Amino acid sequence: MKSNSSMNTHMGNIYIDSEVIAQYAGSVATESFGVVGMAGVNVKDGIVSLLKKDNITKGISVSMKNNKLTLDFHIIVSYGVSIMAVADNLISSVKYKVEEFTGFEIEKVNIYVEGVRVID
Numbered sequence: 001m002k003s004n005s006s007m008n009t010h011m012g013n014i015y016i017d018s019e020v021i022a023q024y025a026g027s028v029a030t031e032s033f034g035v036v037g038m039a040g041v042n043v044k045d046g047i048v049s050l051l052k053k054d055n056i057t058k059g060i061s062v063s064m065k066n067n068k069l070t071l072d073f074h075i076i077v078s079y080g081v082s083i084m085a086v087a088d089n090l091i092s093s094v095k096y097k098v099e100e101f102t103g104f105e106i107e108k109v110n111i112y113v114e115g116v117r118v119i120d
Contacts (some may be wrong), residue, residue, distance in 0.1 A: 005104055006063045016102055018062040025055035025071055028097045034086035039114035040072040048114045050076055069105035071100070076115040087111050 005016045029035055029089025030053070038051045051059050063073035072093065077086050091109045099106055 003117065005062075005069065010095045014103075018064075018102075019057055021062045021069070021098065021102060022057040022060040024087065024101055025059050025062070025073075025094055025098050028094050029060075029073055029075065030056065031092055032086070032090045032093055034078045034081035035090060036076040036117045036119060038080055039076045040110075041074055041114055046086075050077070064104070065107070068105050069102070069104065070100070070110070072110045072112065074112045074114050076117050077113055079116050082107040083113055087113075087115075 003033045005018060005021065026038055030037055036050065038056040040049045040051045040055065040058050041047075059074040065068045073090065073094075075086075075090070077083060090111060094109055094112070098104075
């Protein structure tokens with residue numbers, strides 16, 4: 001079931017599908033320093049896989065409460081980088097760009113580091 005984020009304006013209502021927000025946030029995240037990509041987690045088997053660009057939304061969860069967004073990212077980071085630096089950079093760029101893109105305030109960004117990869 002898809003969920004929508006909505007806001008009322010003087011001209012009417014605006015509805016943004018959470019998939020659209022996830023797609024945009026995912027593209028911002030994959031451009032961030034130290035992020036190899038989004039992670040897909042198979043809960044049943046406990047297997048983590050690097051998602052291809054057209055499936056990055058499977059590594060992101062978007063929810064809205066009291067007109068504020070919460071984003072959960074499941075990421076794979078580059079080997080040898082500071083996870084704290086990657087997380088800080090990811091949070092600040094996603095917060096700024098997604099708020100500007102959607103017009104919604106981001107209340108929280110949760111980052112789940114699911115793996116580490118060596119980049120060639």
